[in-house]
Amino acid sequence: MLAIAKITAKGQTTIPQNVRAALHVSPGDLIAWEVGADGTATVRRVQPLDIEYLRAVEGTLSEWASSADEDAYREL
Template structure:
């Protein structure tokens, strides 16, 4: 399925109705944009469980946020 939408000067767009239906999304739902290695973009619905899981995991990753880590991985 392909749909075309215009991007506004503010970087906003409307998700066409058939795409919203295919993704099962509506007002208040979250979507994630993922850039693929070939440069294409993938959009998917984010399940509420994903957000809770990510918030829980975030607290365990403090060992990777030191200034030394930022310096070492800045150019990746």
Template structure:
């Protein structure tokens, strides 16, 4: 499937309805753009993060939050 869309002076474009339907995206959804080695771009829907889950997990990671850990992993 190929659909053409123009880019505005602000760098914006409208995602055609058939592409939005195929990606299952709508207002407020997030997309990620990935550049491929051949110069093409790939776009896909980003799954929303479950913030409550992430906050719960964060509470279990305190053992990895010491000043020594910050020093050891600073340049990663």
């Protein structure tokens, strides 16, 4: 899919509707830009992190944090 958009003097642009639909993005969503060494750019939708969920999961992983586990998995 090819879509062309103009960049404003402030460096802003409008993401064309068909691109927004393909990326499943809407106002307030996050996107990430990755620029390759050859000058190509890739844009993708970024899922926001749910910090409360991650902290809850972290609390359940303490059984895997022993020194024996550290020794066993150090080289991975």
